[in-house]
Amino acid sequence: MAPLKSWLEIDSGSHFSLHNLPFGIISTTSTPKPHPAVAIGDQVLDLQIFTEGNGFAALSTIQPHQAVFSRPTLNDFAALGRPMHRVVREYLQTVLLEDGPFPGVLKENTSLRDNALIAQKECHMHLPMHITDYTDFYAGLHHAYNVGVLFRGPQNALQPNYKHLPVGYHGRASSVVVSGTPIRRPNGQILTDPAVKEPILSPCRKLDMELELGCFVCKPSAMGEPVSIKDAPEHLFGVVLMNDWSARDIQAWEYVPLGPFNSKNFGTTISPWVVLIDALEPFASTGLQNDIKPLAYLDERERKSHYTIDLSVELTTDSGNSSTICKTTATNLLFSFPQMLAHHTVGGCPFNVGDLMGSGTISGEGKSGKGCLLEQSENGKVSIRLSDGQERVFLQDGDEVTITGVCGGEEGAYVGFGKCSGKILPAMEIAT
Amino acid sequence: MAPLKSWLEIDSGSHFSLHNLPFGIISTTSTPKPHPAVAIGDQVLDLQIFTEGNGFAALSTIQPHQAVFSRPTLNDFAALGRPMHRVVREYLQTVLLEDGPFPGVLKENTSLRDNALIAQKECHMHLPMHITDYTDFYAGLHHAYNVGVLFRGPQNALQPNYKHLPVGYHGRASSVVVSGTPIRRPNGQILTDPAVKEPILSPCRKLDMELELGCFVCKPSAMGEPVSIKDAPEHLFGVVLMNDWSARDIQAWEYVPLGPFNSKNFGTTISPWVVLIDALEPFASTGLQNDIKPLAYLDERERKSHYTIDLSVELTTDSGNSSTICKTTATNLLFSFPQMLAHHTVGGCPFNVGDLMGSGTISGEGKSGKGCLLEQSENGKVSIRLSDGQERVFLQDGDEVTITGVCGGEEGAYVGFGKCSGKILPAMEIAT
């Protein structure tokens, strides 16, 4: 398929080709209230202004619902359901297409073009969704194995349940922030000597990141009513990059027997643009092969519900120097988002529009594919050499971590996520 | 102190004496939209109607904020802060007081009395708060010890971290429901033989309840900014009874290494009336003595931040017969809600108005004080004999569990919570 060409100038390397059109929430100097937009090249199409300018004139199905484009989050748009996301995205593609059927809507409507097309650098990005509940899974098989080896050795690396169900834990919805938000190093209880079970309160000394995908839910499901594996895809809105910042020393002390808590709730960063499931479909793929047969409620058979997304992690030190510390792909998952949702609801857990599921850390098999520093440094034992000569085992204050993700190999047709980044601020001083 | 006397007739055994005035969300046939009320005796004072009838005429400080009394949750009222809760509650006490200073407001205003005072049995109760995030702690020392003995023996019953920090996990906010909501037995992965790690999908066979208190937060705290133990009480709105329904067999299989998940997210029941912290103050007490000295950020010194609440659990079988299966008091906690909040925020986790914290299962020392069936039946080994001759180790379909809680020993001056109950529905059929 040749790349779709727009009458707008779009850099051929852009993550936001006409094949993408991800949705986000922006504010600008002239429209300071947060509202929806789609990214296109290095610009955005402001959907509030577009709607006010009668941009949806040629799409009657959306007209009763146009108020969703003046809301401060995408939840109401998401709640319209996947068929509506599809027609809106496809309509916007035709509006932006070089020889589209509706040139009067935008291409030849210079006043609307002047108002509704805005440079991305002039937009302030907000959290795209009001996040109602947040769950983080652990479906990155290589990550789970590598971490298991570090703590329990290769024989018992994976827990007995690991391949039977997507292991996950409830996270803290309030702590999810948009890319660019600084992350303060947490204070917490840690052991200075693991043999002496006497904690101190200290700034985290093993601050880490985790390379993940996040997926938003767009269809509610009632308490007591499971979502079948067959229906699950219709419940998924879109995907973002996610960095599940993690305090390894706090986690090691707090996590028995109820799981990670303060080690995970001080901040989780997501990328601002939600790439719709439809935009990802051309890159659909199978994930990792599960060598046990899952129970029927998790059995996807041959469906391709993973995506070939090239992922990378860059670490920028306070010298300004950047090093790529990880490269992998998003197919390194043992369970897919539909499987996660089917499992999450099998006992009747209710879902709301705006719920977020994290994939778990995505690691490839080799050393360069390890999606967190815990794995890369073998829990602090092996230094990672950066391009400016500095070394790291965990994150230092002033470090900035940037995750990128992009699908496709064809110039002008990339479907990318942009950036998911956050910079570490020093810990708050501990009052004594 | 003699009981406060109202011009309203209030049964001397009522949980809702003039000393209490808990807040909740009701709807009625004539006002079907959920809105706030306070409970008084076997009636409620409908705060929306009271406000519309100029009931707050003599309390100027609330007047700019009166819209909070027509909202569908208590969040906006809670957000006004503890000083405002205090003046509103005290004002309503004087309005209802036998020889109060404002007889014209309600006592002698027969049309407002006719409209704003409604029998509780005519009110439909709703979830009192929009629950933004939900965390469940594990601060019931005897419970943690008893469960630890069952799984690890008396030597290692408590984990090394247990007395150093309030252990907790993030729960599922969407699954919190109001008393009276039926609870469907969850399906989930369980092992039929723990030695063979091959799960089946099955209705839970070890369905349990947990006797807890819940506490709502009324003051937001920003990401990165801890709430000190000194400031924490000003962040607490009020307390409810809570039943953290638990699927022990699902939990046993799923919980390594990230904690309970589907075993806890199919339903958590809370009582409908939020008893304000001010109403509990006369019953303030210390909790269990901690034999280790907590770190400074958790050190409450002598403050009494627990409450002497007599708690009981009743099990009603489908025969209609009720048996009291547990009696204990709420002082059986090692950590208080202010300590939980100080710990939860020490690493910077942000809080919103409407966040809920559960205490953890509250068990007394003796057999009759065990706050869940896992403890009472020693994980299914010992039968509990009910008053109708039936026996239980875990819950059966049709069983109804009712938690009650009340403070005070003086007739006419009780501060109670009413009931927190839920009845077990059979599991959904598993599609094959």
Ligand SMILES: [Ca+2]
């Ligand atoms: Ca994670």
Ligand SMILES: [Ca+2]
């Ligand atoms: Ca619990």
Ligand SMILES: [Mg+2]
């Ligand atoms: Mg996190």
Ligand SMILES: [Mg+2]
């Ligand atoms: Mg629960």
Ligand code: NI
């Ligand atoms: Ni919410």
